[in-house]
Amino acid sequence: MKAAVLYSENKIVYEDIEIEACKADEVKIKVMAAGICGSDTHKMTSKWKYSLPAIMGHEFSGYIVEKGENVTNYEIGDRVLGVPFEPCHKCEYCLRGQFSLCEDYGMIGAKSFGAFAEYVNVKASNVLPIGEMDFEEAAMVEPLSVALHGILGLEPRIGDVVAVFGAGTIGMLAIEWLKIAGAKEIIAIDISEEKLKEAKDRGCDKVINPLKEDLQSKINEYTNNLGVDIAIECAGSKITQEQCLLITRKKGKVGYLGIAYSDVHLSEKAFENIFRRELTLKGFWNSYSAPFPGEEWRTSIDFINKGKINVKELISHRFSLEDTQKAFNLMINREESYGKVMIKPNVE
Numbered sequence: 001m002k003a004a005v006l007y008s009e010n011k012i013v014y015e016d017i018e019i020e021a022c023k024a025d026e027v028k029i030k031v032m033a034a035g036i037c038g039s040d041t042h043k044m045t046s047k048w049k050y051s052l053p054a055i056m057g058h059e060f061s062g063y064i065v066e067k068g069e070n071v072t073n074y075e076i077g078d079r080v081l082g083v084p085f086e087p088c089h090k091c092e093y094c095l096r097g098q099f100s101l102c103e104d105y106g107m108i109g110a111k112s113f114g115a116f117a118e119y120v121n122v123k124a125s126n127v128l129p130i131g132e133m134d135f136e137e138a139a140m141v142e143p144l145s146v147a148l149h150g151i152l153g154l155e156p157r158i159g160d161v162v163a164v165f166g167a168g169t170i171g172m173l174a175i176e177w178l179k180i181a182g183a184k185e186i187i188a189i190d191i192s193e194e195k196l197k198e199a200k201d202r203g204c205d206k207v208i209n210p211l212k213e214d215l216q217s218k219i220n221e222y223t224n225n226l227g228v229d230i231a232i233e234c235a236g237s238k239i240t241q242e243q244c245l246l247i248t249r250k251k252g253k254v255g256y257l258g259i260a261y262s263d264v265h266l267s268e269k270a271f272e273n274i275f276r277r278e279l280t281l282k283g284f285w286n287s288y289s290a291p292f293p294g295e296e297w298r299t300s301i302d303f304i305n306k307g308k309i310n311v312k313e314l315i316s317h318r319f320s321l322e323d324t325q326k327a328f329n330l331m332i333n334r335e336e337s338y339g340k341v342m343i344k345p346n347v348e
Helices: 038-044 135-139 141-154 169-181 193-201 215-223 238-247 268-276 295-305 321-332
Strands: 002-008 011-016 026-035 059-067 079-082 119-123 127-129 161-165 185-189 206-208 228-233 248-256 280-283 315-320 340-344
Touching (some): 002 321, 011 321, 026 135, 059 135, 059 141, 079 135, 127 295, 135 141, 141 169, 141 248, 141 295, 161 169, 169 185, 169 193, 185 215, 193 206, 215 238, 228 238, 238 248, 238 268, 315 321
Parallel strands (some): 161 185, 228 248, 248 280, 315 340
Antiparallel strands (some): 002 011, 026 059, 059 079
């Protein structure tokens, strides 16, 4: 089969590799759509280390074309998505149903070959039917579930004022869930005017560009000097990771969904706000709960199929498998503004 193989820093080779047979508990998926995650770009630039050569791609969907002898709940031709996280099901956290915290997990597209290939083998327990949605929508379920995992953990109340830092894919999807959860006012914060316009178009009440406006002054203006009820960090920036603590009201909540790519140093004011304002800080990793893969995944599939949430509009670019390197160049070099970038390994 053809695959986009990562051999070294920012070097992907489109080449033939051997197709592995399915194990007894696996299915083989013909990949129809695979999204590029922001974390993939960091793997490309060696900020995250994985064994090489590697095939990335953990947001994907397609057809089942082969199944192992022990697989009884799926048939050839079924339209499915892959769940990339492979918990051990044995550690203390797995036994509690807290799968995101598994101490010995596998990960498709990181610890094993992923979906930037024509085919990928997946355990049958890591497959879900997608119903009527198309394959691109199905490849968006993984990031949609990540956003929902955070929203469920923060428990927003009807009438809350919420600030979302970072209007990328996860931030935009968090905004969608916040609207459904009943947030009274959603404030998007980003340094891209294009992304802020998109956030406004998707239902944000207010937008702030901290490069052009004083963030705290605008938050005070919008909240009668109280601060927001919830701040959600989706940008993965040490600047915004601190700013969350500066704009949240007393007894408010701060949720961290963005990954820390460097040390985070807090000012005296930001640190003091944690205890003087009695803030609740929560971190959210992955998107999994019990029964595996969790309500996040099943709810996301249900809401897309019922037309209650639109993920297709977030897809800005589509590339063939052969052009995977070009897709990464677009993102890493920021050649133009982009949303979710899709790789299409097989053309229908």
